[in-house]
Amino acid sequence: PEATREEIEEAARKAHAHEFISEFPEGYETAVGPRGVKLSGGQRQRIAIARAILADPKILLLDEATSALDSESERLVQEALDELMKGRTSLIIAHRLGTVKHADRIYVLQDGKIVESGTHSELITAGGTYRLLAETQLL
16 A cells, blocks of 8 residues: 555554664665565564555554563564554464463464463453463463
8 A cells, every 4th residue: 555654654653664674775765685685584573564564553462572572572573563553353373372461362372272261360360271371471
């Protein structure tokens, strides 16, 4: 979709990408290579989030959105995702439970079957697989 420079910069700010983009020699005009090969994993994720903000989808599908990121990048990506998910249906596939902690409904899959469902609090209280995973990940 077509977007103005202001809309692009606002989306980048919401995605926590504006700062690093501004540091590039050519700013928003910098070539980053095919599939963003010149960007870090966290930078690629934040650019993808900015693009999704501009597209403004009604339904959002996220597949391992915070995997393979260092702690700081994960925090920034999670903050950007929280902003992006506001007011829209989101389906999130994740192994890192911090990504789904604030979801309205969490489904825990084991061997291809749903073994638990509920909110983060409900699943922690239930003491099953989700709680074990949460304790392992120090949530």
